[in-house]
Amino acid sequence: MIDFSFFLEILPKLLAGLPLTIELALTSIVAGFVLAVTLALAQQSESPFVVLPIRGFVAVFRGTPLLVQIFLTYYGLGQFRHQLSAIGLWAVFREPYWCAIIALTLNTTAYGSEILRGAIQSVPRGLVEAARSVGLSTCLTYRHVILPLAFRQALPSYGNEIILMIKGTSLASIVTLMEVTGIAQGLISQTYRAFEVFICAGAIYLTLNFAIIRALAALEYWMSRHLRHRPSTRDAAS
Amino acid sequence: MVDAFRLLGFQHGGWGAALLMAASVTVLLSVLGFALGAVFGGLAAAGRLRNSKVLRFLALGYCTVFRGVPDLLTIYLLYYGGSVALTSLGHSLGGSGFVGVPAFATGTLAIAIISGAYQAEVYRGAYLAIDQGQHDAACALGLNRLQRLRQVIFPQLLSYALPGLGNVWQLVLKDSSLISVIGLVELMRQAQIAAGSTREPFIFYIAAALLYLAIASVTGHAFYRLERKAPWRVRSA
Amino acid sequence: MKISRIAAIASVLFGLVQAAVAQETPKAITIATEGAYAPWNFTTADGKLDGFEVDLANDLCGRMKIECKIVAQDWDGMIPALTVGKFDVIMASMFITEKRLKIIDFTQPYAVDPSGFAVAKDSELGKVGISNERFKLENEASAQAAIDKLKPLLKGKIIGVQAATANLEFVKKYFSDVAEIREYKTTEQHDLDLAAGRIDALFAQQTALAATLGKPEFSDYTLAGPGFVGGLFGLGSGAGIRKEDIKLKDMLNGAIDAAIADGTIKTLSLKWLKSDVTPVK
Incomplete structure (x- = not known):
């Protein structure tokens, strides 16, 4: 029943969308990470004028579907062409590519900042106090003590968020961007063979995720190198 | 603003009633999908905790695939592939003609399969969090397998799992918006129809976002209350 | 039985x-x-x-x-x-x-019902305006001549068209060398994008385009060029x-x-x- 020649025919077509999928994911994950760190740090502030707007932003973007966010950024803001032109932003919102990047970035920022906020809070109080007592400034305490520990703590959750982002890029097809899922949809409407097309596209995503998971595992291994035993002759003998 | 009130109103030509109806479809779809997903998730978690290599492999495969593939792909696969499979199954049982699956059923199944993969992880983690002593104590009391599960393990498992399940529920609620692509008129789809028909996408997507937010916060609060109430140990009845 | x-x-x-x-x-x-x-x-x-x-x-x-x-x-x-x-x-x-x-x-x-373009009135193609000509794609020579006339007018433009349609196949076949083509799930979505100015032209059935252009926010847009039938359009x-x-x-x-x-x-x-x-x- 399985027609391998058909798989071979559609695979290159689907792979042609992979660079766009990766580009969308990478740009929004990197930009989102920078913003998430900023928001997580800002949330350590005591001022409600800083904390409350951030909480609001996080609640809105975590409480609504990504699909709504993409539609709102693309079609919703498309209504305000003249206002956006007036402030020089239309050039950005005119392009479906940037609209998708903006929606994806804001979405991952909201989730990422929550992950990082939790991780920062999980750093033991004693360590922070120890750092302060040896004379490190707030800035240096964050740089050398809190953030490195928080990042390692956050890594597994952040890894999940990255996979969710890869999955999220599939929604870009809805605003005319022909990434892997968009191409898959096109192929189905041409060939009417949903099963084969989706198995093939699914395999591409799984391979991509697998590569990311391996890379993150390597990163985690590297970040926890101080926790591992140094091999010694005594350990080996026992 | 006046325009927005008119468009979202309940009088003739206003989309308010349609949006609220669609929001209830979203809730129903999410609840049913989540409940069926609990069955899939429970089975997959049990499979992963078994000694059988085959079962472990199948359960792990299920979780990996449906957590890794975009949900949009899964939904399309079930929508088109599901009907084809059911139709040929119908044929093999001697029927002729087509077996059509309504979008609501497909949507529920899609959400169940996707959320089941996430729920499996939650149940597995919760099961592993239960102290080994609890199993031993239950055995020592002479409870049989079913009694042990029902009276000792299950209540604890649920209270360990609740926070994770709350997260999966939020995921399900948002995922339900993707069912709009197969033509089910739930909240997202209704907003799209209204946006296209009135050419006022901004108002309608904001309205949809607010409704999702409202549903998410009300149900999120319910989960929070449940967590607070959940017994850590078996309640003495 | x-x-x-x-x-x-x-x-x-x-x-x-x-x-x-x-x-x-x-x-x-x-x-x-x-x-x-x-x-x-x-x-x-x-x-x-x-x-x-x-x-x-x-x-x-x-x-x-x-x-x-x-x-x-x-x-x-x-x-x-x-x-x-x-x-x-x-x-x-x-x-x-x-x-x-x-x-x-x-x-x-x-x-x-023939298919055709809708564009802004002040665009190059918009200035040419609507012609009531209909070209049958089966009559290759005359259809090709009409297409060749349109091509320079659409150079570098973005054409919005609904995915999985004969209209898409048509623009892909004849205009993908001069213009960028964007695919939309519904025509309502490409209408919104035309109004927003994200795309320069629509290609669809002329009756559907005429209805879209009848709405007030499209007063600056017009049907332009001839209509095409037959061939790809069946x-x-x-x-x-x-x-x-x-x-x-x-x-x-x-x-x-x-x-x-x-x-x-x-x-x-x-x-x-x-x-x-x-x-x-």
Whole structure:
């Protein structure tokens, strides 16, 4: 029943969308990470004028579907062409590519900042106090003590968020961007063979995720190198 | 603003009633999908905790695939592939003609399969969090397998799992918006129809976002209350 | 009975989707339309389907004396959904093309309506304006000449067109070397993007474009250039059915004949589409 020649025919077509999928994911994950760190740090502030707007932003973007966010950024803001032109932003919102990047970035920022906020809070109080007592400034305490520990703590959750982002890029097809899922949809409407097309596209995503998971595992291994035993002759003998 | 009130109103030509109806479809779809997903998730978690290599492999495969593939792909696969499979199954049982699956059923199944993969992880983690002593104590009391599960393990498992399940529920609620692509008129789809028909996408997507937010916060609060109430140990009845 | 059972089993064994058995007269059918292609078919605020094809579908069902249910279905899943039996008939301004005929069958056309461009009035193509010429793609020389005239006017522009349509195939074949082509799930979405100024031109059926341009926010846009029919666009818009529903095809063809003969199609088309799209036999 399985027609391998058909798989071979559609695979290159689907792979042609992979660079766009990766580009969308990478740009929004990197930009989102920078913003998430900023928001997580800002949330350590005591001022409600800083904390409350951030909480609001996080609640809105975590409480609504990504699909709504993409539609709102693309079609919703498309209504305000003249206002956006007036402030020089239309050039950005005119392009479906940037609209998708903006929606994806804001979405991952909201989730990422929550992950990082939790991780920062999980750093033991004693360590922070120890750092302060040896004379490190707030800035240096964050740089050398809190953030490195928080990042390692956050890594597994952040890894999940990255996979969710890869999955999220599939929604870009809805605003005319022909990434892997968009191409898959096109192929189905041409060939009417949903099963084969989706198995093939699914395999591409799984391979991509697998590569990311391996890379993150390597990163985690590297970040926890101080926790591992140094091999010694005594350990080996026992 | 006046325009927005008119468009979202309940009088003739206003989309308010349609949006609220669609929001209830979203809730129903999410609840049913989540409940069926609990069955899939429970089975997959049990499979992963078994000694059988085959079962472990199948359960792990299920979780990996449906957590890794975009949900949009899964939904399309079930929508088109599901009907084809059911139709040929119908044929093999001697029927002729087509077996059509309504979008609501497909949507529920899609959400169940996707959320089941996430729920499996939650149940597995919760099961592993239960102290080994609890199993031993239950055995020592002479409870049989079913009694042990029902009276000792299950209540604890649920209270360990609740926070994770709350997260999966939020995921399900948002995922339900993707069912709009197969033509089910739930909240997202209704907003799209209204946006296209009135050419006022901004108002309608904001309205949809607010409704999702409202549903998410009300149900999120319910989960929070449940967590607070959940017994850590078996309640003495 | 026994024979049909055997035929059904055989159809599974030979991998056929459905055997041509049990051709009884259908008593009730489900007709799918897109509900997002005004004025051919669209969805009103109270969620009802309306438009030329919805009226026509009801008229045809009345003539065939069978019960009809009209449902909405996304365009890009229309044909797969028909083949797996989610509904029995497509009436969604679907052109009868060679490619589609490989998968499904069609009735005779109930409407023939040329496809063309809509652009801003002050664009190069907009200044040329609308011509009432119709080019048949079968007459390759004259059609190619018309296309060659359009090409320089669309150079570097972005054309929005609905995915999985003959319109998309047409612009891809003839204009992808000069213009960027963007695919949309629904025509309402490319209308929104034209209004937003994200794209420079639309390519769709001229009646649908005319209806879009009738809205106030499109006062700066116009239909432009000639209309194209035939060839890629097939025979016009027909009702899509599964290949094995021969009886249903006969019934629909009969009803369409009658609706053409007594002027119903003309009346409905003037009411909804503002021009007569009755197929010329």
